[in-house]
Amino acid sequence: CGVQISSLTLSRVLLECCCWCCCCCCCCCAAGDSWFNTAKLSLPAGADYLIQMRYGSIGWSVGATLGYSLAAEAQGKRLLSFIGDGSFQVTAQDVSTMMRFGTAPVIFLVNNSGYAIEILIHDGPYNRIQNWDYTGLVKAMRHNGQGKLFTAHAATEGQLAEALQQAFSADKADHLAFIEVCVDTDDVSKELLEFGARVGHANSRKPNPQ
Numbered sequence: 001c002g003v004q005i006s007s008l009t010l011s012r013v014l015l016e017c018c019c020w021c022c023c024c025c026c027c028c029c030a031a032g033d034s035w036f037n038t039a040k041l042s043l044p045a046g047a048d049y050l051i052q053m054r055y056g057s058i059g060w061s062v063g064a065t066l067g068y069s070l071a072a073e074a075q076g077k078r079l080l081s082f083i084g085d086g087s088f089q090v091t092a093q094d095v096s097t098m099m100r101f102g103t104a105p106v107i108f109l110v111n112n113s114g115y116a117i118e119i120l121i122h123d124g125p126y127n128r129i130q131n132w133d134y135t136g137l138v139k140a141m142r143h144n145g146q147g148k149l150f151t152a153h154a155a156t157e158g159q160l161a162e163a164l165q166q167a168f169s170a171d172k173a174d175h176l177a178f179i180e181v182c183v184d185t186d187d188v189s190k191e192l193l194e195f196g197a198r199v200g201h202a203n204s205r206k207p208n209p210q
Contacts, residue, residue: 007156007157008157008159008182008183010033010187012160013108013160013181014037016160016161017080018041020080020164020168021043022047023046023047024046024077025047025048025079026077027047028050028051028061028065028079028082029082030058030084031052031056031058031060031061031117032058032084032117032192033084035051035053036192058090058115059088060087062083063091063094064081065079065081066097066101068081068105069103073104078105078106079105079106080108081107081108082108083107083108084109085111085112085113085114085131085134086114086115086129089132095141099141099142099148100146100147102148104173104174106177108181109134109180110181110183111131111181111183112184113128113131114129116188116192119185121203122203135152135153138178148174148175149175149176150166150172150176150178152167152179153179153182154181155182160179167179
């Protein structure tokens with residue numbers, strides 16, 4: 001994962017996830033292309049959807065996953081959370097608290113080697129981030145075996161299908177499922193391309209002396 005080319009695409013990830021969505025699901029998405037990608041999910045009646053777009057806070061989604069999981073599970077629902085690698089690196093420690101309180105979200109860590117949204121707004125070397133061993137990090141948070149955890153790494157459609165099969169199996173229903181999905185940095189939605197161009201143009205305007 002990281003800089004190398006992945007055969008997995010975001011459109012395929014969404015298609016596979018749709019197959020597992022039910023009325024007992026909730027969906028939470030991070031700032032970035034997850035805004036536009038999860039909006040295309042065909043969620044059934046009764047499923048909830050949480051998005052924070054107005055402020056575009058990178059890193060918000062990890063803490064939101066913690067709180068939303070607690071609320072959703074009290075209603076008998078399970079949260080599916082889509083988080084980019086850049087967002088995750090800001091507030092990753094909240095996963096430890098999720099395990100401490102026994103929450104069981106399904107987290108899709110979208111590893112595209114950086115801040116894809118920022119690359120489209122104003123590109124620079126600062127938008128490429130250090131790749132982490134994400135599943136290894138989450139496993140390290142499960143100190144002395146405390147907390148129920150399932151992790152998987154998916155760079156192909158077959159690996160993703162197998163990971164989803166296990167994450168949504170009956171014996172993993174009370175586990176925090178952490179699935180790292182590897183996609184190319186250039187694999188972005190047309191909506192994000194337009195959004196990045198418009199924001200980049202607005203940011204380049206000269207200051208108004210008034």
